[in-house]
Amino acid sequence: MKIDSWLPSRAFRLLWLAATSAALLAGCGGPAAPAPAASAPTPARASATSPVPSSPVASPSAQVAPVSATVRIGHLLALTDAGLFLAVERGYFEELGITLDVQQFATVVQEIPLLSTDQLDVGFGGAGSAGLFNAISRNVVIKMVANQGVASGTDEDRPYYGLVASRRLVDNGQITRIADLRGLPVNVLAEGSLAQLLVSAALHSDGLSLPDVEQQTLSFPDTLAGLQNGSLAASFLIEPFITLGRQQGTIDLLVSTEKLAPGREIAAVFYSAGFARQPQVANNFVLAYLRGVRDYVDVFFAGRGDRAAAIAQLVKHLPVKEPALYDRMAMPYVNPDGRINAADIRAQQDWFVSQGQVQQPVNVDQLVDNQYANYAVGVLGPYRP
Numbered sequence: 116m117k118i119d120s121w122l123p124s125r126a127f128r129l130l131w132l133a134a135t136s137a138a139l140l141a142g143c144g145g146p147a148a149p150a151p152a153a154s155a156p157t158p159a160r161a162s163a164t165s166p167v168p169s170s171p172v173a174s175p176s177a178q179v180a181p182v183s184a185t186v187r188i189g190h191l192l193a194l195t196d197a198g199l200f201l202a203v204e205r206g207y208f209e210e211l212g213i214t215l216d217v218q219q220f221a222t223v224v225q226e227i228p229l230l231s232t233d234q235l236d237v238g239f240g241g242a243g244s245a246g247l248f249n250a251i252s253r254n255v256v257i258k259m260v261a262n263q264g265v266a267s268g269t270d271e272d273r274p275y276y277g278l279v280a281s282r283r284l285v286d287n288g289q290i291t292r293i294a295d296l297r298g299l300p301v302n303v304l305a306e307g308s309l310a311q312l313l314v315s316a317a318l319h320s321d322g323l324s325l326p327d328v329e330q331q332t333l334s335f336p337d338t339l340a341g342l343q344n345g346s347l348a349a350s351f352l353i354e355p356f357i358t359l360g361r362q363q364g365t366i367d368l369l370v371s372t373e374k375l376a377p378g379r380e381i382a383a384v385f386y387s388a389g390f391a392r393q394p395q396v397a398n399n400f401v402l403a404y405l406r407g408v409r410d411y412v413d414v415f416f417a418g419r420g421d422r423a424a425a426i427a428q429l430v431k432h433l434p435v436k437e438p439a440l441y442d443r444m445a446m447p448y449v450n451p452d453g454r455i456n457a458a459d460i461r462a463q464q465d466w467f468v469s470q471g472q473v474q475q476p477v478n479v480d481q482l483v484d485n486q487y488a489n490y491a492v493g494v495l496g497p498y499r500p
Contacts, residue, residue: 174210175406175495181212184396189218189226191240192434194275194354195264195382195447197415199239200432201425202407211399223247226385231255233389237400239263242382243463245307245472251482252475258391258484259455261384261401267416267448268377275373275445276353276381278317279366283345290348293321293369301328302338302350307472309381310351312463313372320375342366355435358444380459381447391484401487402494405453409498412451417500451498453488 186208190196202208208215218235220226223242227250229235240263241247251257267275284290290299296318303311303325315325331347335356341347343365351372352360360366373379384404391397413419426441435441460479467473492498 175402178494179211179399179402180395181210182395182399183212184393185214185216186236186390186396186400187216187218187234188237188239189220189229189235190238191221191223192219193240193382194433194435195449196239196433197429197446198263198408198411198449199404200407200429201410202403204428204431205407205410207403207406208400211403213396213400213403227255227257230257230385230387233387236387236390238385238387240382241385242309242380243312243460243467244309245467245470248464248467248473248477249475251477252473256388257482258386258388259383259460259482260386260391260397260484260487261404261453262380262382262450262455262488263384264380264382264447265450265456266373266377266379266381268371268374269448270445271371271374272368273445274357274368274371275447276313276351277357277371277373278314278349278369279342279352279357279360280349280369281342281345281347282365282367283343284348285367290367290369293317294323296349297323297327299328299348300331300341300346302331302333302341302347304334304338304351305332306330307467307470309463312466313375313379314351315466316375317370317372320370339363339365354444354446355440358440376459378456378459380456380463383455386484386487398487398490401453402491405451405488405491405495408449408453409451409495412449412498415446416448452492454485454492455483455488457483457485 190199203215223238223240224246226235226238226241227247230238231250238257241259242264278293280290280296289295301314303314305311311325311330318324318328331350333341333347333350335352338347338350338352339356339360342350342360343363349369352366357366357368384401386397410420410425414422414425426438429441430436430438435444457479460483464473464476464479468476
């Protein structure tokens with residue numbers, strides 16, 4: 116696997132870039148010429164002459180024929196990459212003949228033009244945003260093929276993301292509930308972002324709307340500083356910043372925005388149109404990826420597998436380099452069956468339309484393509500908690 120090397124000393128700066136990008140997606144690249152629709156993939160079956168990976172224990176991949184291919188992928192170095200990198204570390208892509216050419220990007224905005232022109236095969240970290248839907252409406256042809264993060268809503272006191280308040284303002288009695296944010300500065304990270312949508316949902320849960328607060332667009336490091344000194348009343352925040360803010364005594368959690376919309380799609384895997392037209396390798400890619408995702412869900416949510424070994428593997432790739440932090444912070448849930456919730460993507464687009472941020476809605480059924488995840492589940496079977 117070819118992968119960019121990043122020094123640990125840059126980890127914190129890279130993390131806020133990645134986490135911001137994964138949550139936001141404000142604006143995307145220009146149009147690309149439409150491409151023919153991909154043909155429906157069919158399961159690749161191993162024959163007597165087909166090469167299969169040798170292993171002392173038969174793996175699910177032994178049911179399918181490896182296809183030798185180099186796949187160019189882009190990612191944002193976010194915690195939602197955990198399943199991808201467990202699949203890398205455990206050789207699941209290699210078993211299926213896939214060599215990864217991994218490129219890291221600061222934002223998904225940089226990925227979309229490359230995906231739309233087949234200069235990148237697979238993009239990780241995308242989610243709903245006004246920019247994404249506006250790009251698709253300009254004939255950018257890409258496919259949303261697998262989940263990379265979904266709101267679980269399982270632990271309202273320890274969420275992966277939520278709306279937090281300045282501890283200073285909580286301690287002085289200025290903020291006791293969400294309704295107290297009226298007229299105060301609240302960080303939405305970016306206009307037209309998924310974060311802004313989530314803040315809107317949190318405000319509505321206590322009778323407010325976005326016009327009732329003073330919206331701010333700040334990066335995560337600036338957010339923590341503002342919350343600490345009280346110049347910022349509240350903000351959308353994501354792990355590990357929630358845990359770090361709590362440890363520093365800087366924030367109080369107002370509400371888990373995961374709880375407000377369980378099942379909300381927060382990150383996804385995208386295919387370029389050209390890659391989607393290669394059904395065997397496109398199928399195998401999602402198959403290998405979902406094996407990593409299932410290992411990740413087993414360890415962090417089902418309590419199965421070697422947790423210490425998994426954390427050691429993730430520390431090699433993810434920007435959080437302190438192993439103990441993985442036991443204190445909430446990790447993002449990923450759908451172990453991989454399917455995208457098209458109804459939620461449609462609901463996200465409807466919200467951006469209602470805000471006047473998307474003028475020409477796209478056909479979500481043409482954007483979301485679950486056939487590759489369906490193929491992988493056909494090989495692996497439905498995930499069992």
